[in-house]
Amino acid sequence: MATATTPRKASVERNTLETQITVDLCLDGTGQAEFATGVPFLEHMLDQIARHGMVDLKVQATGDLHIDGHHTVEDIGITLGQAFHAVAGDKKGLARYGHAYVPLDEALSRVVVDFSGRPGLVWNVPFTRAMIGSFDVDLFVEFFQGFANHAQVTLHVDNLRGDNAHHQAETVFKAFGRALRMALTPDPAMAGLMPSTKGSL
Numbered sequence: 001m002a003t004a005t006t007p008r009k010a011s012v013e014r015n016t017l018e019t020q021i022t023v024d025l026c027l028d029g030t031g032q033a034e035f036a037t038g039v040p041f042l043e044h045m046l047d048q049i050a051r052h053g054m055v056d057l058k059v060q061a062t063g064d065l066h067i068d069g070h071h072t073v074e075d076i077g078i079t080l081g082q083a084f085h086a087v088a089g090d091k092k093g094l095a096r097y098g099h100a101y102v103p104l105d106e107a108l109s110r111v112v113v114d115f116s117g118r119p120g121l122v123w124n125v126p127f128t129r130a131m132i133g134s135f136d137v138d139l140f141v142e143f144f145q146g147f148a149n150h151a152q153v154t155l156h157v158d159n160l161r162g163d164n165a166h167h168q169a170e171t172v173f174k175a176f177g178r179a180l181r182m183a184l185t186p187d188p189a190m191a192g193l194m195p196s197t198k199g200s201l
Helices: 040-053 070-088 138-151 165-183
Strands: 009-015 019-026 033-036 056-063 097-104 107-114 120-124 154-161
Touching: 009 070, 019 070, 033 040, 040 056, 040 070, 040 165, 056 070, 070 138, 097 165, 107 165, 120 138, 138 154, 138 165, 154 165
Parallel strands: 033 056, 120 154
Antiparallel strands: 009 019, 019 056, 097 107, 107 154
């Protein structure tokens, strides 16, 4: 378990023939963010994770955007998941579970996460349009599937209502950041203990 003098940090690289991704994460941060991905709307969403999750996050990505954004967005999700898996460590003393409801005007989303060690995604986000600017909303599920698989979390994402697709997406990412923060916060009642009857996660 990290202390005030040893913040929980991870730096992860993923290099393939399609993308080159670097993620630097400090779980015990102040919401600072720096992005260079070539996908502006995704950067806006990643900023929500940093700000509302109170983590410091730097993401650099070079990908085959001349084809489309699929590989870049998915691989950022994968690499971000690997970074969160690394900072979670053995999970002793952590809350393990996190949840959040976040509204934005007419939109409302709920995200629930369990650092269970069992990857799984339940996705229920009925976007009202297919594109937000130049961003294909189908790529969001790829991002979250990549994250869940590599963070080894069970993740439920539900947009409960919303008419504006930008608002729908933003409430999802804000709720995601807050749920992560809750799950990875040390629980004084669990100090030194594994939050599982199995004895490991």
